[in-house]
Amino acid sequence: MPVAEISDYSVITLPEGATPKQLIDKAVELRPLLRDGQAETEQRGYYSEEVRDEFNRAGFYSVIQPKTLGGLELSVEDYYRLTVEIARGCPSTGWCYALGVGKTMMISSFYPEEVQRDIHERVGVVHGAYGPGRSSATPVDGGYIINGNFQYCSGVPYSNHLLGTAPVNDGNTDKRVSTWAAGRVNDLIEFVLPRGSYEIQDDWGRGQTLGLGGSGSFGVKVVDAFVPTEYTMPDVGHLRDPLRDPETGTVGTRLHGNPMYLGHLEHFLTGEITCVQVGAAKAMLDEVEELMRTRAGIHGLYGNSPATQAEYGDAAKLVDGAEAILLRGAQMGAELQANWAETRVLPEAKELWRIANMYQLANQMCWDAGLLLFRQVGTTPLKMGQRVNRYFRDLAQERGQATVTGRVFRDSGVKSRLGLGPDGKFPEVFDGRTSGATRA
Numbered sequence: 001m002p003v004a005e006i007s008d009y010s011v012i013t014l015p016e017g018a019t020p021k022q023l024i025d026k027a028v029e030l031r032p033l034l035r036d037g038q039a040e041t042e043q044r045g046y047y048s049e050e051v052r053d054e055f056n057r058a059g060f061y062s063v064i065q066p067k068t069l070g071g072l073e074l075s076v077e078d079y080y081r082l083t084v085e086i087a088r089g090c091p092s093t094g095w096c097y098a099l100g101v102g103k104t105m106m107i108s109s110f111y112p113e114e115v116q117r118d119i120h121e122r123v124g125v126v127h128g129a130y131g132p133g134r135s136s137a138t139p140v141d142g143g144y145i146i147n148g149n150f151q152y153c154s155g156v157p158y159s160n161h162l163l164g165t166a167p168v169n170d171g172n173t174d175k176r177v178s179t180w181a182a183g184r185v186n187d188l189i190e191f192v193l194p195r196g197s198y199e200i201q202d203d204w205g206r207g208q209t210l211g212l213g214g215s216g217s218f219g220v221k222v223v224d225a226f227v228p229t230e231y232t233m234p235d236v237g238h239l240r241d242p243l244r245d246p247e248t249g250t251v252g253t254r255l256h257g258n259p260m261y262l263g264h265l266e267h268f269l270t271g272e273i274t275c276v277q278v279g280a281a282k283a284m285l286d287e288v289e290e291l292m293r294t295r296a297g298i299h300g301l302y303g304n305s306p307a308t309q310a311e312y313g314d315a316a317k318l319v320d321g322a323e324a325i326l327l328r329g330a331q332m333g334a335e336l337q338a339n340w341a342e343t344r345v346l347p348e349a350k351e352l353w354r355i356a357n358m359y360q361l362a363n364q365m366c367w368d369a370g371l372l373l374f375r376q377v378g379t380t381p382l383k384m385g386q387r388v389n390r391y392f393r394d395l396a397q398e399r400g401q402a403t404v405t406g407r408v409f410r411d412s413g414v415k416s417r418l419g420l421g422p423d424g425k426f427p428e429v430f431d432g433r434t435s436g437a438t439r440a
Contacts, residue, residue: 003200018059020078026058027085034089041214045205046157047093066256069120077330080275087279091394092214094279098272100155103127103163109252109263127163128156135166143228154217162193165235188235197225211397259337267355274326274359281319281366284391288373311376318369322362329355353413370395
């Protein structure tokens with residue numbers, strides 16, 4: 001089905017007494033459905049409406065939505081565990097799911113109460129989002145006129161809203177602005193548009209990317225869409241410290257009474273990618289184990305080879321370690337937020353970047369595990385259409401992502417940890433006096 005023909009849907013009432021375990025068990029139950037549909041998902045560019053309806057009925061779209069707005073308000077750790085299991089069934093589906101649902105954290109942390117209530121009028125909203133791309137926000141009475149082309153809007157096929165950023169200017173959309181320019185481009189705003197205000201482009205799936213062809217990362221075109229001022233905010237980069245008050249936190253902490261809505265996105269968003277990487281690596285382990293148990297080799301069963309068992313064991317250690325890092329990172333984030341609730345001391349940048357960089361390491365570990373498994377299975381499982389081939393491509397697709405391999409997080413972590421100045425250098429102290437860089 002072309003993405004333009006996706007039917008609208010009403011999100012039903014949450015299942016009564018839904019618990020983290022019930023949600024995760026449901027994801028495991030859905031694994032055969034997700035795996036059987038992988039090829040169609042990759043061709044289509046996004047997961048099926050049947051899967052969407054299963055997710056909907058199970059409450060998957062409401063896991064981190066505030067209870068005050070009708071959601072489940074589970075912990076980030078529970079949300080990550082669920083996403084790993086979804087990605088284990090289909091990495092593309094896990095990506096499309098997480099990057100659509102995860103933007104709920106941004107909305108619920110920083111936008112005014114009346115805007116949150118309007119956006120969350122249906123339980124379990126989904127958002128499509130990406131950075132400024134080639135776009136503009138032109139000031140008019142009461143808001144802005146948005147124009148632009150936004151690429152890689154993961155989650156957008158089933159989105160209720162588009163969450164984007166655009167530079168405020170005179171309407172010129174010829175100059176592309178990088179996502180990583182946030183905080184360095186003057187008058188860059190974030191905005192929320194309802195479905196119907198944007199046109200989803202047919203530019204994903206059908207083998208147009210190396211991997212994650214079903215992640216729903218379509219481009220979006222916006223033409224002369226009006227957004228009221230209250231549905232916008234200054235985009236101040238990942239840290240968003242200007243939007244937090246040490247004593248009262250954010251709009252979200254005041255409204256929902258949960259320090260999770262301090263909205264520390266620099267590690268939360270990276271953790272979502274790590275969930276998919278861990279899920280893909282676990283899926284690859286599953287498939288290779290099945291081959292070991294059923295495929296003929298020179299020692300009888302393929303899995304009887306000591307070399308095969310050794311490579312599998314090394315890969316399993318890496319994946320288990322990556323998952324442990326992912327879950328510990330979620331716990332560390334929650335501990336920092338709980339500490340603020342008790343002491344009113346906001347986390348330091350170095351503590352936040354530490355978690356983000358841990359996730360980068362976990363991503364690398366999943367890739368290394370994939371390489372170990374890839375090189376031992378032989379040629380037949382690597383043919384197009386085979387799951388090992390698909391999982392390896394899904395892992396490889398993310399190696400170019402800045403949040404997976406880029407230096408931005410590492411360098412930010414180093415600067416904040418060492419107290420370097422804006423120029424990236426240590427302060428120089430001569431005769432007890434400091435010169436040169438100032439401490440960050």
